[in-house]
Each structure stands twice: as structure tokens, then as C-alpha cells.
Amino acid sequence: MTTLTLPDTGPAGADRPPTRPDAGPVDDVLVVRRDRTVVAFDATKIAVALTKAFLAVEGDEAAASSRVRAEVDALTDAVQRALVRYVGPGDVLHIEVIQDQVELALMRAGHQQVARAYVLYREARARARTAASVASTAPGGLALPSTDAATDALHVTDDDGGRAPLDTARLAQVVAEACEGLEDVDAQRVVDEAVRNLYDGIARRELSQALVLAARSLVETEPAYTYVSARLLLDELRREVLTTLVGTPTEATQAELGRRYGDVLRASVQRGIATGQLDPVLAEFDLDRLGDAIRPERDLQFTFLGLQTLYDRYLLHDADVRFELPQTFFLRIAMGLAEQEPGDRDARAIEFYELLSSFDFLASTPTLFNAGTTRPQLSSCFLTTVEDDLDGIFGAIKDNALLAKYSGGLGNDWTPVRGTGAWITGTNGRSSGIVPFLKIANDTAVAVNQGGKRKGAVCAYLETWHIDVEEFLDLRKNTGDDRRRTHDMNTANWVPDLFLQRVEADAHWTLFSPDEVGDLHDRYGKDFARAYEAYEAAAERGELTVHRRVRAKDLWRRMLTMLFETGHPWITFKDPCNLRSPQQHTGVVHSSNLCTEITLNTVATRPGPAAASDAEVAVCNLGSVNLARHVTAEGIDVERLRRTVTTAVRMLDNVIDINLYTIPAAERSNRRHRPIGLGLMGFADALTTLGLPYASEEAVTFADRSMELISHAAISASNDLAVERGSYASFEGSLWSQGVLPIDSLELLAQARDGDVELDRSTTLDWDALRERVRTSGMRNSNVMAIAPTATIANIAGVNPSIEPLFRNLYVKSNMSGEFTVVNADLVAELKDRGLWDEVMVGDLKYFDGQLGPIARIPDEVKERFATAFELDPMWLVRAAARRQKWIDQAQSLNLYVAEPNGRQLDELYRAAWRHGCKTTYYLRSQSRTAVEKSTLRGTDGKLNAVSPVVPAPDPTAACAVDDQDCEACQ
Known part of the structure; x- marks a missing residue:
């Protein structure tokens, strides 16, 4: 016999076990009563308890009411259906678990007053049992x-x-x-x-x-x-x-x-x-x-x-x-x-x-x-470019499977694949476009579940000029032909500067099929603009077969609408990723990765020995500094941070030589360029230690200065390794070899945009000496920094993930391990000091979904320091990210939180991210307009409190929509 004890399923309840696939009839379940005797489950007892609760609220006439009787029958069935998900024949439930499900069923059915009466009855009975109990002292003083x-x-x-x-x-x-x-x-x-x-x-x-x-x-x-x-x-x-x-x-x-x-x-x-x-x-x-x-x-x-x-x-x-x-x-x-x-x-x-x-x-x-195992696949992210023929397409899908097998997260560049209506010489027919192949890639990711540890995860990227871009926007919709939907695959727009310039000018935009304008794929900046305008002229002369003109603003509006409705495609920016890439001399950045923080070159993988030596699948090896561990109330412990970064860079560089590569193109690329991605987590915790609100100039400055310290230490460490072990193979010709560091590459972006970059460029460290050391002594790694979501490793370390603001001060986090009550311990300590932490405050936090704003007795200064993600103006997130981005040679997973988005706000927000020099953005997270569920709360005189509203995108402490809302593909 097995026993399965279910926890409280209220708004801040503990974990709920996974649904049992072998669940049997609830009638065969045994129940442990409070006197520890075991009896058979009896559904009539539930019906009696429910009837008594209705009588307590509606009076004696409820007993004869057919409406109440029908309601009681329906609720009893609902409770049994809930229980059968978790137990099988012969399993044992505690009586408290059944009563918890009765409470939940009442609340879901909208019977708040009846539920309140039921809760108060349970509380009264619990107090009576406590008063009547006899305590026997056990060893240990308990x-x-x-x-x-x-x-x-x-x-x-x-x-x-x-x-x-x-x-x-x-x-x-x-x-x-x-x-x-x-x-x-x-x-x-x-x-x-x-x-x-x-x-x-x-x-x-x-x-x-x-x-x-x-x-x-x-x-x-x-x-x-x-x-x-x-x-x-x-x-x-x-x-x-x-x-x-x-x-x-x-x-x-x-x-x-x-x-x-x-x-x-x-x-x-x-x-x-x-x-x-x-x-x-x-x-x-x-x-x-x-x-x-x-x-x-x-x-x-x-x-x-x-x-x-x-x-x-x-x-x-x-x-x-x-x-x-x-x-x-x-x-x-x-x-x-x-x-x-x-x-x-x-x-x-x-x-x-x-x-x-x-x-x-x-x-x-x-x-x-x-690490340390017989299959040391240690790398986090893989970026591929898909070639425009069946061998290339299915070769890329096969590569996806092999790379995902040992926990790799994937970013696929699909831009080269010809669009719908394009001519196919081999069959003398017309192409059906990229969508059918994306569906196959989606299903492959689901099938290869990384050894059962987590779901496969992939993101498809497409440039905004591709003829299939409008269908691409619809891939995550829940309506339409399901054969043309990819419900499990992430998608992202790879947006050139010229498109946003057309949006701002309210000009037209032309869509093409890449088989006719293939060189656009490899161009960026002003070079892209010249070629694109030449193709537009050719289309007007009738020299191109497949093209369509749209209003740029209309397409932009649709991109933002789909982002709000489905969470996809994300908005990422092609030109800053390339103009600031240290590796411009070896190729083009055609996409980012699964979580939008990696920006590395890729070369399409083609079958056959002749082309195999040229193919490159970009690989990145990630790790994150816990910023919270390097900050005291007095500021950053600079020496400790430098020691940590120096050792971390060495560890990440070792990954490249130890790693098990599942495809040759990945090994070739990684050993040639040796990129790593050092990031950070615990940013919000560091701000709390410093007493700084996220929405403040001081926090933006801290984002700038902390990233400058990490950048300086990381580049120094890679330079030291180059002296010890040698520079990476493709160092000569890179921006590094020219003495151009990430902070310097901002000027390249500004030149390409004719100065249209809004960003503070101040520095505080000795960059001249480091610049000269890098130029003369080399770099061990082509790329050094990238800020990943860190959802799962931040859980392990017990800090807030990545650069995220506080999600809630009290909420329930769900992942593959169950559901966990998360409470902001720093806030609790603050409220204790002020004499404000009590059961009523717990109830208030639940009722207001972990937000402090509506709680009148909390001082405004405390509300500012512990403001949660949806209480912040999202422009603060963009400004802090932009100040970090100036120091980073890759990108960062930048989630944006908008409580109730509208078209104007999203337009301004994403164009601000672009104009401030951000390379990529990640999830757009928004709140639903109504709370979907209420549940009872013990210990607060029976008050009813709200479960957090549903958010369209996954849990904002997580990322990538994989692993039950935990992005482990990156972190």
C-alpha cells in the first residue's frame, strides 16, 4: 500500500504532486482520520459537509432547495474528480486533503460565502482539538x-x-x-x-x-x-x-x-x-x-x-x-x-x-x-542556419535532434529557406514555404526530450523581409489550421534597422523570397539598406517573381499584436548584433539562441564532404556570477568579484576542450572561435542589499557599473588565458585584434545609424591599458559575456534569476519539481523591523498578489524598494539593460513586464529598446485583466484572498517555456 499525502492547494499552498497516470476509482481509496484510524472513502460524508455549509449561510430552507441539492451533488462529483487525479486503488489520503479539495471546489464554483463558513467551521474544530489534546513529552525537548x-x-x-x-x-x-x-x-x-x-x-x-x-x-x-x-x-x-x-x-x-x-x-x-x-x-x-x-x-x-x-x-x-x-x-x-x-x-x-x-x-x-560523466555534453546553446534545399532542411532537423539529446537549447535561422510561391527548379513547381518544415522542427523538439530530464527546446528566427513573415507571426496562435501551428516551439523576429526606420517614417516595406535576394541574409547596416533598396527597384521593374509590398507600420503593429496575444515572436535586432560583433571578419550573426542572449556567427550546414568543412554550428558555454554574493550594504566587493570572474572564465574555457560534440560542425566552430557566455544572476537581490529601488537612477547606474566591473574582469581573464594557452584560432582580424572592445563598438553602431543611438557612454575603469593588452597579447575567447535567464540555477542558489526584477513578494512557483511557496525574505525582515509582519499582512499579500501598492499601512519608501515587476514602468528595464549592453560582446535575455499593454505603449517600449542599443528582447509579460481563481486562507479570520492572476507568458521567474516554465536549456 502506498500513501499519497496532498498538501494545501490554496493560493500559497505547498507542492501539488504530479497527476497519477494510473489513477483509479476514488471509491477504493482509504482515508486516515484524525484519530489515525483508517476507513474507506465515503462520498456521502462530503455531501453532508457541503449541505451543512450551505445551511449555515442560506438557512434551513436550503435543505429543501432543489438548487442546493443539485449544487451539492455537482460539487461532490468535482471533489471526487479532483481526488482521482492523485490517487489509485488502495492509496491512503488524510482527511485534511479531502477537506482542502472541498474548499477549493466551493471557491471555483463561486460560492465564496459558503466557503467562508466552511473554513470558519474547520478553524473552530481545529482550535477545539488543540485545546482538548494531551501532550506527551518526547526526547529532545519536543x-x-x-x-x-x-x-x-x-x-x-x-x-x-x-x-x-x-x-x-x-x-x-x-x-x-x-x-x-x-x-x-x-x-x-x-x-x-x-x-x-x-x-x-x-x-x-x-x-x-x-x-x-x-x-x-x-x-x-x-x-x-x-x-x-x-x-x-x-x-x-x-x-x-x-x-x-x-x-x-x-x-x-x-x-x-x-x-x-x-x-x-x-x-x-x-x-x-x-x-x-x-x-x-x-x-x-x-x-x-x-x-x-x-x-x-x-x-x-x-x-x-x-x-x-x-x-x-x-x-x-x-x-x-x-x-x-x-x-x-x-x-x-x-x-x-x-x-x-x-x-x-x-x-x-x-x-x-x-x-x-x-x-x-x-x-x-x-x-x-x-560534467565528470562519460558523456560530458556541457554546452548550453547551439545556433544553426538552415540551407534552402531538402538535404539542408532535414539535415538541420536531424542536427536539432542530436544537439538536443544531451540538453542543448537550439536557435535555428530559417531565413534562407525560400518562401511560399517561389519556383522550385528540380520539380518545376512552387514552394509551400517554411511553415510545413517549422512544424516538423517543432515536433522533433517534442520527441527528443533530453533523456526525460526536460522537454526539447528550440527557437526559430526569421528576418522581417521574408515573404512568409506574416504566416510566421501566426505560428503560436491557438486558432486556425493546426497543421500550420507550432505550439511548442519559440519564434523570434530578426529585425533589421531599415525596417524600424521605415516604421518611423510611415513608409512601405517589401517582402521577398530569399532565393531571389539571397545576399540580404548576409548583409547588415548601411550595406543591407543599399542592397534592399536595389531589390525594391528591381521588383518594381518586374525583375523579381515573388514579392509583396506592405505598410511598415501595419506589419510592425501586427508583430506587436501577436507578441502580446501569444508571447511570440520575440523582437530581436539584426544590425546591433552584427555591427558590434567581434567576429565580423569570419561571418554573420544570423540569429540568436533559444533565450536571445547568444549572438554568434553560423554557416549553413550542408551534407557531403565538400561543404562539410565549411559548415559551422555556433556553440556557447554559459555560467553566471551570483551578484548578490558580491555586494554588501557598502557596495560591490570588487576584489571578490574579480576573483570569481577570473576563475569562472577559466572554467568556461575548459568546457570547450572537455565537451562531447554530437555533430562535427559544432566542434569545428567551438574549437575555432572558443566563445563563452559569462552572465549574472541575483541582480534584484543585490539592489535590495544596497537599499535601491529597481525603478531609480541609482539602480540604472548600478547596472552600468556592476557590468563594467564584470566586463573588465572577464576580458582581462580571457587575455590572461591567451597568454597562458594561446589566442583562439580566428583572433586575427577580429575587433579584439584591432583594439576595439565592446564599449568601443558602440561607435560602430552609432555610425551606421548616423548617430541615432541614445546611450550614456561613460566609463570608470582603466580601459586604455586593457585595450592595448588585448590588441598585443590576444584573447582566448572570441566572445566572453552573455546574460542568460538563469531560472533553474538561480533556484539552486536561492536568488532572483538573472537581471529580473522581483516577480512577486509572495507567490507560488511551478516547475517540474512541483509547486513552491516563494516569499521575499528581505521584505519580511523589513516588515518585522517595523512591526508590520502578522497574519493579516500575509493575507493582504495574498489578496493583492504579492504587490505592496494597495496595502495602505506599508510606507511608500518600502513599497518603492520592493516594487514588483508589473508595478514598474518597463522603461526602467530597458534603460538598465541598455547600460549593461554597452559592456557586453553578446546580448542579454531581457524580459519586459507591462501590466496592461496597449499598442502605443508597446510601440514606444520596443522602439526605445532598439534606439538605446539593445541587441535583443525576450518575453513580453502582461497580466490578465481578471483573477481566475479565489481560494480560502487560514489564519486570517476566514478572509478570502486571491491567487495570482494568470500571465499569458510562462512564469516570469522562468524562461523559454520549457521544463514546466524553467529554462534549463540555457541555465
């Missing part, structure tokens, strides 16, 4: 609540089916240890909540889950319980790993583990090699020395979301049983990245471990997945 003698007879079922009395001493010890050192947490509350859900014969693993769920249910009122939850999960993880490695059931406290961590490292490496998962070279490291370097206390810095994410998707396992602990995980990554280091590679591994385990820097998800 009380185990009991309602009758059955508590003393509770047994736990072991993994082998054996039964043993509940070890109350260890239960108390584990909870006490989990709460140790944390302020404002109460171990007794955790024990009380956990024991309430126990029953005789509970499985040992379910006992651990009951403790975790008990702690996490308290997170919304006290954020520190997220660390309690994580430590309780860590206890289960320790047991799982130690039992696997030792071979017999083994438990250990965190203190006991600290003395054995070195042995665990050696055993986990041996286990990984024996199962064929780890590279045998790891056994050649001095594991005793590395074991001595382990920092066991760093296990305790995880939030619950961070550790659960690590547990579910990153730690190595054998038959779904983990054999890595957090610190051995970080050491495995460090060894994997140091395995080709000359000299003392053990010292390098320790240096890398220090950076990773402290959360000062984290490599991207593919690197964390695969």
Missing part, C-alpha cells in the same frame, strides 16, 4: 501531540516491509537539528503539524515527507521555514545516499555526516564509475585531499526549492536511487572541469569547488548535468 493511546502505538513500515515502533527520539532530534541556528522558527510547530498526519503503519519515506510538508506549510508566515524544509529533505537524502553506498539502511545527522563526507566522496565516485556514469579519470584525483576540502556546512544554505530542484534533476542516481550528496555533486562538477588542467589539477578542482559550492558562481544546467 512534545508529541496525542489524542488517544493510539499515538503510542504508531509503527513505521520499513522499505523491506518490516514494522518498527515510531522512533520519537530521532524524530525530535531531526526536527531540532533542522531548526538549529534559524531565527523565528519553532520546532514544536513542525512536530505538531507532522504528527497530525501520521497513521499506524506509515511508510518510512512517507514519514520523512510528512516532516518536510509540515515545515513547508509554514513558509508563507515565516520564510526561514524554507531552510527547515530543505534540511528535513536533506535528512532523507542522506539516508538514501548512505544506504546506497553502504549497502544497508544507514542514517546520519548532518554533524555525523560532516565527519564522513570524504568517505562518501570516494564511495560515490567508485559507484559512478562502476555504473558507467562517471569518467574513470575522476578516480585519478587525490580524493583524500578533495575530501578534506569539503565544506559540509554549505549543505545548510539551500532553500527548499533549491535542494528539491537539485534532488530531482541534478544528483546522479542508479535506478532512481541517488548516490550523490550536494557537496560531492559540486566536487564532481569541479573535477570534471579540471580534468585536463596541467599542473596541480587537484588544486584547480578545489578552486572550482569553492566557487560552485559557495554559490558565488554556477555553471549552466548542461554543465551541471554532465
Whole structure:
């Protein structure tokens, strides 16, 4: 028998387990009552409870009302349908879970007053039970609540089916240890909540889950319980790993583990090699020395979301049983990245471990997945150009599958493929355009699910002059011919400057098929404008077969409309990506990647030995500095930041030589140009530490200065590596070789636009000396910086992702690991200091969707510092991004948040991003006009509060619309 305990499903509820594919009839489910007896499920009890709730609100006449009877029957059915999603025959539910579903059904049906009565009744009964309970003191100083003698007879079922009395001493010890050192947490509350859900014969693993769920249910009122939850999960993880490695059931406290961590490292490496998962070279490291370097206390810095994410998707396992602990995980990554280091590679591994385990820097998800393994595909992003014939098209789709297999995120440039109506010489027919092939690419991404770890992810790019651009805009619509829709694939417009200049001039715009104007694909800036105008003249003379003239403003308006309605295609800018590219001498940037931060050259992949040597699939290797770890209230710790960046660049450069390449064109490109993408995360957390509102001139200046420091340190580090290891192969002729750094390339963009770039160009560091060093000593990497979304690695590190503003101060985040209550701990600390943190404030935050603006008793200064994404004027996001962009040789994943967008606002916003020199934008996020669901809230006198409104685009803390709203393809 298995037991599945569902958590509270209210607005700030804990995780909801995934839907059971084998769910059976709810009638066969067993129910654990509060006295811990187990009875058969009885739907009539639900109907009785609902009827009583209606009677409490509508009076005795409700009992005879056919309307109420019909409503009760419908609600009872709804509750049963909800329950059957999570349980199968023989499963066990706690009575509280059923009651939670009754509340939710009432709210979804719009019976707010009835739901309120039901909640108040439950609260009254809970208080009565608490008052009547008899507490028996357990070892460890914690009380185990009991309602009758059955508590003393509770047994736990072991993994082998054996039964043993509940070890109350260890239960108390584990909870006490989990709460140790944390302020404002109460171990007794955790024990009380956990024991309430126990029953005789509970499985040992379910006992651990009951403790975790008990702690996490308290997170919304006290954020520190997220660390309690994580430590309780860590206890289960320790047991799982130690039992696997030792071979017999083994438990250990965190203190006991600290003395054995070195042995665990050696055993986990041996286990990984024996199962064929780890590279045998790891056994050649001095594991005793590395074991001595382990920092066991760093296990305790995880939030619950961070550790659960690590547990579910990153730690190595054998038959779904983990054999890595957090610190051995970080050491495995460090060894994997140091395995080709000359000299003392053990010292390098320790240096890398220090950076990773402290959360000062984290490599991207593919690197964390695969470093040190026998299949080290460590790169994050791949960019391809699709050739205009069937061999090229299906060769590119095959490449997509091979690249996605080991967690790569894809950006495809489809501009060269001829458009609808174009002549096909081989068949003497007309082309059906790009859409049918995009549909195949979409389905390929779905089919290749990266080993089950996450969905495949791809973004298609198309230049704005392509004859099929209007159909391209419709790809993500939910209406129309589904055979011409790509519901799972991201799309992006690759927009030349000339188009936006035509929009501003209210001029016409001509669409072409690339088989007749193929050189437009490789041109940019004024060179593109001259060629484009020549083709327009040729079209007017009747020299081109396929073309169509439209009003530029109309096309622009439709682009923005579809972006608002479907979240796609994103708006990215071709000319700044190319005019500021250090690699102009080796080719053209034809697209960005899955998340719009990578801007690298690609050369179309064609089959056959003659062309194979020229094909290049661009590859980028990503990692992010945790800016929050490098900032104090006094400002940026410059030396610490420089040390972090220097080591991080070395780690990312090592990826290129260690990496497993699934197609030759990717290896050729990566080894020739050696691009890396160092980014950042925790920007909003850094602002909070500094006491700066996101919407302020000071925050814009901080974005500028912090990125200048990272840029200077990263370029210096790549230059140092060039001196040590040699420059990348295509260095000569690059902007680097000419002494043109990213800050200098702004002038190239300004010249191409005749000065039409609005951007502060001030500097504070010694760039002249660095410029000369780069020119004379070289660069190890053709590209060095790119700011990725960092959704998942930011979860691990416990900070806000990337450069994002605060999403909400209290909300529920969903990903593949479940649903997690996220509370802004900094805000809670501020409100505590001001005497404002109480149950009513929790209720207010829920009611107002985590926004402070409508809460009258919060001071305006606090509202400004903790303003959430949709409370900000989005122009602040553009201004901060533009100030960063001047230092970055690639781009950044720039989400824009608009609460209630309109055409004028979007037009001004995106043209401002273009004019300020931004290279790309990412998701447009907007709020729905109405909240879609209400749910009840305990602890606030039965007030009703709102779940966050639905946002058309995915969870704004995430990206790429993959992995249940987590962009792991990049980070």
C-alpha cells in the first residue's frame, strides 16, 4: 500500500504532486482520520459537509432547495474528480486533503460565502482539538501531540516491509537539528503539524515527507521555514545516499555526516564509475585531499526549492536511487572541469569547488548535468542556419535532434529557406514555404526530450523581409489550421534597422523570397539598406517573381499584436548584433539562441564532404556570477568579484576542450572561435542589499557599473588565458585584434545609424591599458559575456534569476519539481523591523498578489524598494539593460513586464529598446485583466484572498517555456 499525502492547494499552498497516470476509482481509496484510524472513502460524508455549509449561510430552507441539492451533488462529483487525479486503488489520503479539495471546489464554483463558513467551521474544530489534546513529552525537548493511546502505538513500515515502533527520539532530534541556528522558527510547530498526519503503519519515506510538508506549510508566515524544509529533505537524502553506498539502511545527522563526507566522496565516485556514469579519470584525483576540502556546512544554505530542484534533476542516481550528496555533486562538477588542467589539477578542482559550492558562481544546467560523466555534453546553446534545399532542411532537423539529446537549447535561422510561391527548379513547381518544415522542427523538439530530464527546446528566427513573415507571426496562435501551428516551439523576429526606420517614417516595406535576394541574409547596416533598396527597384521593374509590398507600420503593429496575444515572436535586432560583433571578419550573426542572449556567427550546414568543412554550428558555454554574493550594504566587493570572474572564465574555457560534440560542425566552430557566455544572476537581490529601488537612477547606474566591473574582469581573464594557452584560432582580424572592445563598438553602431543611438557612454575603469593588452597579447575567447535567464540555477542558489526584477513578494512557483511557496525574505525582515509582519499582512499579500501598492499601512519608501515587476514602468528595464549592453560582446535575455499593454505603449517600449542599443528582447509579460481563481486562507479570520492572476507568458521567474516554465536549456 502506498500513501499519497496532498498538501494545501490554496493560493500559497505547498507542492501539488504530479497527476497519477494510473489513477483509479476514488471509491477504493482509504482515508486516515484524525484519530489515525483508517476507513474507506465515503462520498456521502462530503455531501453532508457541503449541505451543512450551505445551511449555515442560506438557512434551513436550503435543505429543501432543489438548487442546493443539485449544487451539492455537482460539487461532490468535482471533489471526487479532483481526488482521482492523485490517487489509485488502495492509496491512503488524510482527511485534511479531502477537506482542502472541498474548499477549493466551493471557491471555483463561486460560492465564496459558503466557503467562508466552511473554513470558519474547520478553524473552530481545529482550535477545539488543540485545546482538548494531551501532550506527551518526547526526547529532545519536543512534545508529541496525542489524542488517544493510539499515538503510542504508531509503527513505521520499513522499505523491506518490516514494522518498527515510531522512533520519537530521532524524530525530535531531526526536527531540532533542522531548526538549529534559524531565527523565528519553532520546532514544536513542525512536530505538531507532522504528527497530525501520521497513521499506524506509515511508510518510512512517507514519514520523512510528512516532516518536510509540515515545515513547508509554514513558509508563507515565516520564510526561514524554507531552510527547515530543505534540511528535513536533506535528512532523507542522506539516508538514501548512505544506504546506497553502504549497502544497508544507514542514517546520519548532518554533524555525523560532516565527519564522513570524504568517505562518501570516494564511495560515490567508485559507484559512478562502476555504473558507467562517471569518467574513470575522476578516480585519478587525490580524493583524500578533495575530501578534506569539503565544506559540509554549505549543505545548510539551500532553500527548499533549491535542494528539491537539485534532488530531482541534478544528483546522479542508479535506478532512481541517488548516490550523490550536494557537496560531492559540486566536487564532481569541479573535477570534471579540471580534468585536463596541467599542473596541480587537484588544486584547480578545489578552486572550482569553492566557487560552485559557495554559490558565488554556477555553471549552466548542461554543465551541471554532465560534467565528470562519460558523456560530458556541457554546452548550453547551439545556433544553426538552415540551407534552402531538402538535404539542408532535414539535415538541420536531424542536427536539432542530436544537439538536443544531451540538453542543448537550439536557435535555428530559417531565413534562407525560400518562401511560399517561389519556383522550385528540380520539380518545376512552387514552394509551400517554411511553415510545413517549422512544424516538423517543432515536433522533433517534442520527441527528443533530453533523456526525460526536460522537454526539447528550440527557437526559430526569421528576418522581417521574408515573404512568409506574416504566416510566421501566426505560428503560436491557438486558432486556425493546426497543421500550420507550432505550439511548442519559440519564434523570434530578426529585425533589421531599415525596417524600424521605415516604421518611423510611415513608409512601405517589401517582402521577398530569399532565393531571389539571397545576399540580404548576409548583409547588415548601411550595406543591407543599399542592397534592399536595389531589390525594391528591381521588383518594381518586374525583375523579381515573388514579392509583396506592405505598410511598415501595419506589419510592425501586427508583430506587436501577436507578441502580446501569444508571447511570440520575440523582437530581436539584426544590425546591433552584427555591427558590434567581434567576429565580423569570419561571418554573420544570423540569429540568436533559444533565450536571445547568444549572438554568434553560423554557416549553413550542408551534407557531403565538400561543404562539410565549411559548415559551422555556433556553440556557447554559459555560467553566471551570483551578484548578490558580491555586494554588501557598502557596495560591490570588487576584489571578490574579480576573483570569481577570473576563475569562472577559466572554467568556461575548459568546457570547450572537455565537451562531447554530437555533430562535427559544432566542434569545428567551438574549437575555432572558443566563445563563452559569462552572465549574472541575483541582480534584484543585490539592489535590495544596497537599499535601491529597481525603478531609480541609482539602480540604472548600478547596472552600468556592476557590468563594467564584470566586463573588465572577464576580458582581462580571457587575455590572461591567451597568454597562458594561446589566442583562439580566428583572433586575427577580429575587433579584439584591432583594439576595439565592446564599449568601443558602440561607435560602430552609432555610425551606421548616423548617430541615432541614445546611450550614456561613460566609463570608470582603466580601459586604455586593457585595450592595448588585448590588441598585443590576444584573447582566448572570441566572445566572453552573455546574460542568460538563469531560472533553474538561480533556484539552486536561492536568488532572483538573472537581471529580473522581483516577480512577486509572495507567490507560488511551478516547475517540474512541483509547486513552491516563494516569499521575499528581505521584505519580511523589513516588515518585522517595523512591526508590520502578522497574519493579516500575509493575507493582504495574498489578496493583492504579492504587490505592496494597495496595502495602505506599508510606507511608500518600502513599497518603492520592493516594487514588483508589473508595478514598474518597463522603461526602467530597458534603460538598465541598455547600460549593461554597452559592456557586453553578446546580448542579454531581457524580459519586459507591462501590466496592461496597449499598442502605443508597446510601440514606444520596443522602439526605445532598439534606439538605446539593445541587441535583443525576450518575453513580453502582461497580466490578465481578471483573477481566475479565489481560494480560502487560514489564519486570517476566514478572509478570502486571491491567487495570482494568470500571465499569458510562462512564469516570469522562468524562461523559454520549457521544463514546466524553467529554462534549463540555457541555465
